[in-house]
Amino acid sequence: MKKIGSLIAAVCMLLLLLTACGQQAATESSAAAPAHFDPAQVETVADLLPFLHNSEESQTSANETRYIMAFKADDVYYRAVAEMPEGMYDKISDVEYDDDHDATVEKMLSPLKVQSVENLNDKIPSQEELDKLVGKTGQELFDDGWTYWYYDLSEMKAGLYGGLFAYDVVFDYDGEPMENTDDFDFYEEFKDLKVKSVTFYGLGDAANPDTE
Numbered sequence: 001m002k003k004i005g006s007l008i009a010a011v012c013m014l015l016l017l018l019t020a021c022g023q024q025a026a027t028e029s030s031a032a033a034p035a036h037f038d039p040a041q042v043e044t045v046a047d048l049l050p051f052l053h054n055s056e057e058s059q060t061s062a063n064e065t066r067y068i069m070a071f072k073a074d075d076v077y078y079r080a081v082a083e084m085p086e087g088m089y090d091k092i093s094d095v096e097y098d099d100d101h102d103a104t105v106e107k108m109l110s111p112l113k114v115q116s117v118e119n120l121n122d123k124i125p126s127q128e129e130l131d132k133l134v135g136k137t138g139q140e141l142f143d144d145g146w147t148y149w150y151y152d153l154s155e156m157k158a159g160l161y162g163g164l165f166a167y168d169v170v171f172d173y174d175g176e177p178m179e180n181t182d183d184f185d186f187y188e189e190f191k192d193l194k195v196k197s198v199t200f201y202g203l204g205d206a207a208n209p210d211t212e
Contacts, residue, residue: 037073039117045069045082046110059207064089067109070120070164070206077120079164079206082112120206123164130167130198138171138190147205151186153178158190159201163211166204172196 037051051073052058058071067082092105133141141160149166151158156173159166171193178189205211 037076037078039078039119042080042114042117044110044114045106045112048080048114049106049110057203059203061207061209062089062092063209066209067112068207068209070203072203077124077164077203077206078117079120080114080117082109082114084112088112120164124200125165127199130200133169133195133198136195138187138193138195141169141195142187142191148186151190153180156193156196158186161204164204164206166201168199168201170196170198 034050042048045067048069048071052060052069052071055071055073057077058069060067060069062068062084064086065084067084069078069080069082071078071080088108092108095101095104095108141162144162146160146162148158148160154177155170157168157170160169171190172195173193178184
């Protein structure tokens with residue numbers, strides 16, 4: 001049984017714009033993206049919107065100085081950054097949350113110049129690197145900033161965000177089955193468990209302006 005946790009809680013509370021944070025499916029109303037993504041052809045946010053809409057994994061967030069977009073295109077993960085003009089963050093934050101909210105915000109952000117489009121694939125850790133996490137405790141991962149978005153007590157597995165990417169983490173546990181109560185504290189119950197395996201999942205906290 002899975003219990004869904006907060007998806008990048010800090011970003012959702014303070015920074016999230018456009019659609020929901022975390023990974024999102026493409027919408028039928030979105031314009032079709034070009035067949036292939038070419039970073040060299042990107043000038044403004046408008047050039048990226050079709051890829052954000054149609055990507056199987058995408059995230060967006062903003063603060064007073066930057067608007068960040070993370071997405072997958074042609075099996076490559078990208079993180080694009082546009083400079084937020086002074087006052088723009090307040091303007092988009094004031095947009096009413098109605099059916100036209102996302103379209104209105106996108107129209108406001110579309111002209112922004114994209115400063116960089118970074119290929120994130122070379123930052124994906126190899127399985128060999130991930131295997132080095134085996135034997136660490138949950139607390140060691142939490143102390144390094146890893147956070148969960150789901151856990152499955154039947155398999156003692158959790159989906160954890162660890163920086164730019166997300167991972168499926170299986171923990172070693174041979175005790176009595178844990179009960180998934182309303183007040184279940186994942187961080188408390190898993191802190192002393194040791195990591196059994198870690199596998200790459202996809203985008204993690206990539207759109208967070210504080211994530212390097």
